[in-house]
Amino acid sequence: MSPHQIILGLQDWISLFGHFLGLSLMSLGGAMSTSAEMHRYLVEQHGWLTQTQFNEAIALAQAAPGPNVLFVALMGWQVGLNAGSHVAAVCGVFVCLVGILFPSTIFTYQVAQWGHRNRQLRGVRAFKQGMAPLVIGMLLSTAWLLASSGGSAGPKLWLLSIASALVIWRTRIHLLWLLGAGAVLGGFGLV
Amino acid sequence: MNMRLPDSNAMQQPAAPRPGPTSLSDLFFSVTILALQGFGGVLAVIQRELVERKRWLTNEEFIEDWAVAQVMPGPNAVNLCMMIGARHFGLAGALTAVAGMITFPLLLVLLLAALHAQYADHPAVAGALRGMAAVSAGLIAATAARLAVALFKSPVPLAWGVAIAVASFVLLAWVRVPLAVVLVALGGLGCVLAWRGLRS
Numbered sequence: 001m002s003p004h005q006i007i008l009g010l011q012d013w014i015s016l017f018g019h020f021l022g023l024s025l026m027s028l029g030g031a032m033s034t035s036a037e038m039h040r041y042l043v044e045q046h047g048w049l050t051q052t053q054f055n056e057a058i059a060l061a062q063a064a065p066g067p068n069v070l071f072v073a074l075m076g077w078q079v080g081l082n083a084g085s086h087v088a089a090v091c092g093v094f095v096c097l098v099g100i101l102f103p104s105t106i107f108t109y110q111v112a113q114w115g116h117r118n119r120q121l122r123g124v125r126a127f128k129q130g131m132a133p134l135v136i137g138m139l140l141s142t143a144w145l146l147a148s149s150g151g152s153a154g155p156k157l158w159l160l161s162i163a164s165a166l167v168i169w170r171t172r173i174h175l176l177w178l179l180g181a182g183a184v185l186g187g188f189g190l191v
Numbered sequence: 192m193n194m195r196l197p198d199s200n201a202m203q204q205p206a207a208p209r210p211g212p213t214s215l216s217d218l219f220f221s222v223t224i225l226a227l228q229g230f231g232g233v234l235a236v237i238q239r240e241l242v243e244r245k246r247w248l249t250n251e252e253f254i255e256d257w258a259v260a261q262v263m264p265g266p267n268a269v270n271l272c273m274m275i276g277a278r279h280f281g282l283a284g285a286l287t288a289v290a291g292m293i294t295f296p297l298l299l300v301l302l303l304a305a306l307h308a309q310y311a312d313h314p315a316v317a318g319a320l321r322g323m324a325a326v327s328a329g330l331i332a333a334t335a336a337r338l339a340v341a342l343f344k345s346p347v348p349l350a351w352g353v354a355i356a357v358a359s360f361v362l363l364a365w366v367r368v369p370l371a372v373v374l375v376a377l378g379g380l381g382c383v384l385a386w387r388g389l390r391s
Contacts (some may be wrong), residue, residue, distance in 0.1 A: 005271070011359060015239045024263065024264060024265065025264050025361060027264045027265055027266075028262070028264050028265070028371060029261065029370045029371065029374070030265075030266050030267055031265070031266055033370070033371075036306075041314070048363030056201045056307070060300065060303060060304055060307055061224070061300055062299040063230075063297060063303075063320050064209075064228050064230075064296070064303050064313070065226065065227045065228060065296060066226045066229060066233065066264065066268055066292075066293075066295075066296025066299065066300060067226065067229070067266050067268045067292055067293070068299070069265075069266040069269060069299055070293075070352075073297055073300065073301070074300060074301075074304055077301060077304065078304075080211065083272050086288065088385050093297070093301070097293070097297070100265075101265065101266075101269065101289070101293075103264075104263065104264040104265025104270075104382050105265055105270070105273060107264060107265075107290060108259075108260070108263040108264070108265055108273065109264060109274075109282075110268045110283055111195075111259070111265075112256075112259055112270075112273075112274045112277065113277065114196060115259055115277070116198075116258075122386065122389055122390075123386070125385070125389060126346070126383075126385040126386035126389055127257050127258065127382050127385075128215070128254075128255035129236060129251075129255065129345055129346055129347070129385045129389075130195035130258075130346075130347060130378070130380075130381035130382030130384060130385030130386070131254070131255075131256075131257075131261070131339070131378050131381055131382065132254045132258075132341050132342065132345050132352065133342060133345075133347060133349070133351070133352040133353070133354075133355035133356040133359070133377075133380070134355060134356070134373070134374070134377050134378045135254055135257055135258065135261075135314045135338060135379050136303050136335050136338050136339055136342070136355065136356040136361065137358065137359025137360040137377070138261075138360075138362045138363060138370075139234075139331050139334055139353065139371075140236065140331075140332060140335045140356070140364070141360045141363035141364035142232055142331050143232075143328045143329070143331035143332035143335065144322055144328075144360070144364040145364055146232070146327060146328040146331065147324075147325060147328035147332075157321065157322075158216050158325075159229065160322065160325040160326065161325045161326070161328040161329040161332070162329065163325045163329065163330035164325070164328075164330065164333075165219060165332040165333045165336070165365065166329075166333075167328070167329075168209055168215075168239070168329060168330050168333035168334075169302075169333035169336050169337065170312065170345070172243060172244065172246065175236065175239060176208035177331065178296040178326045178329075178330075179228065179230065179323050179326050179327075180323070181322075181326070182322035182323045182324075182325055182326035183319040183320075183322050183323050183324045183378075184319075186319045186320065186321045186322020186323065186324070186325075186378065187315045187316075187318050187319035187322065188315070188316075188317035189314065189315075190317070191322055
């Protein structure tokens with residue numbers, strides 16, 4: 001099926017799993033921050049993915065709903081397909097996704113529980129409340145980058161972004177209505 | 192509760208019982224539904240669904256949990272939902288929330304990958320994705336506007352809070368400084384100011 005054929009032995013699967021386990025604890029700010037290292041390992045060092053497959057995994061996961069970390073699952077899926085079967089592809093999804101999520105989730109769980117037990121400590125409260133201005137700045141920058149992405153964001157798309165921001169800010173309307181409206185407007189080429 | 196603390200936040204004792212997930216399956220499907228609405232930013236959907244609509248947590252609690260989720264390794268949205276699940280149901284809640292965040296979005300993204308080759312170049316599909324991304328951008332900006340209220344209640348002086356928010360926007364969106372640098376520099380500044388504000 002796949003134009004890019006590879007052979008994966010048990011050792012390779014273990015190595016792949018170990019690699020993502022290691023990346024997990026380094027993925028500060030999200031798994032995307034380690035994507036350069038994934039590229040080095042999967043594309044350059046082992047050749048398990050082609051450059052195009054790597055790029056498509058990231059682009060698809062960002063276009064789809066859900067957490068962006070799913071690009072890791074798509075990479076695992078594609079590595080498995082390259083190895084020749086859909087069974088291998090399912091294995092690839094589990095190996096990569098469990099690897100990238102397991103250590104960070106355990107670690108965060110422990111720290112969050114500790115922080116919750118000690119939430120009255122001045123240091124804990126200062127940390128949590130001191131981050132609020134940064135949170136707001138980060139959300140604004142994410143909105144800006146998303147609205148101006150693609151390079152082809154015309155005035156109509158900006159208008160749609162601003163209109164939805166105002167509606168969402170001032171009302172309690174369910175998001176799916178607005179997402180649906182955005183899909184229809186975009187699908188018919190109106191924005 | 193520690194009565195020496197002057198901050199109203201810490202002493203907040205809601206009269207009515209707080210709304211929360213009624214069961215693990217309620218938690219699972221609530222998280223699934225919000226994950227499926229997140230195009231390019233699940234965090235903003237969490238604020239919308241769990242703070243504004245379901246009221247499982249307040250704006251201030253959302254920001255505080257978000258701060259922890261952000262500086263920990265791992266995907267922020269997964270970390271945040273995991274913490275909310277753990278708050279209500281312990282370890283079982285944490286695992287349920289992570290499963291809710293991943294399961295259906297994973298199936299969907301695999302389906303999309305299968306369809307991708309055939310339809311990716313279709314102009315209507317590309318247009319629909321563009322339209323949804325524009326709405327998502329609006330959602331995220333609106334979330335920032337709603338959270339900005341928290342600056343008035345913060346131990347960080349208002350002028351400093353606004354300055355940090357504006358500076359982080361400029362550095363991240365226009366100058367494109369790496370997130371880690373901004374996180375340490377401006378997040379650290381915010382924490383120091385909050386530390387000082389909590390003393391008085």
